[in-house]
Amino acid sequence: MSRRFEIKVPIPLNRLQMVENWLMLHPQQFKTHHPDRYVNSLYLDSPDFRRFEENLSGISQRRKTRIRWYGDLANPKESMLEFKYRRGGKGSKCVYPLDVDWSQHSSWQNLLDSCRRQLPLDAQVCWECENIPVLISRYRRRYLISTCGNIRATFDDEMQCYDQRYSNKMNIQKGRSLGDYVLLEIKTNAEHESALSQLIATCPLRPSRHSKYVNGIRQIIWY
Secondary structure (H helix, E strand, C coil): CCCEEEEEEEEEHHHHHHHHHHHHHCCCCCEEEEEEEEEEEEEEECCCCHHHHHHHHCCCEEEEEEEEEECCCCCCCCEEEEEEEEECCEEEEEEEEECCCHHHCCCHHHHHHHHHHCCCHHHHHHHCCCCEEEEEEEEEEEEEECCCCCEEEEEEEEEEEEECCCCCCCCCCCEEECCCEEEEEEEEEHHHHHHHHHHHCCCCCCCCCCCHHHHHHHHHHHC
16 A cells, blocks of 8 residues: 555635646646546445544544445446545555446445455455445546646535435435535655645645545534
């Protein structure tokens, strides 16, 4: 697992053009890296919401468990199980491809059992504690990369979440917006930390902690 640094910058809509100009005019000359696409993630947690509490408290070592797919929300294809780790400011991911026809499963339990059977034993053990579907997040992502190819940037908008706690099937009908803002994420591998720091030092807005999972839970529970 390669480790990487990831900086997040929530952007009010009235400051978006300024931040876009900053990246485009920076000496790193960021340019489009990948076509825009929608990103969907099913977040899973323990019955006592352990992963949510870890993220909320900001402890230095924590983990998220999610199933991710791209494009059509209602027709997941080429899904991936991801364990996303954060330790001492650096992040990493373990990714396992899943070959599952979601439409063939009558309940979350059947679907997750099918996914689990495809995993190697170590991943099955790692997944044991997070077996509760909590929410699906969905957003549109725009991809940029620096001229040197070492720093990646993404802009996420149209961020929504769908509560999965009270249904045994996928809920994609009643979504909630995460707010009127755009999230910039800037990422690089650990060996390019210095270049990332120099870039962030010129950012016109202040980076901050941000979690779509945490914000999504706040929306479905408190609003």
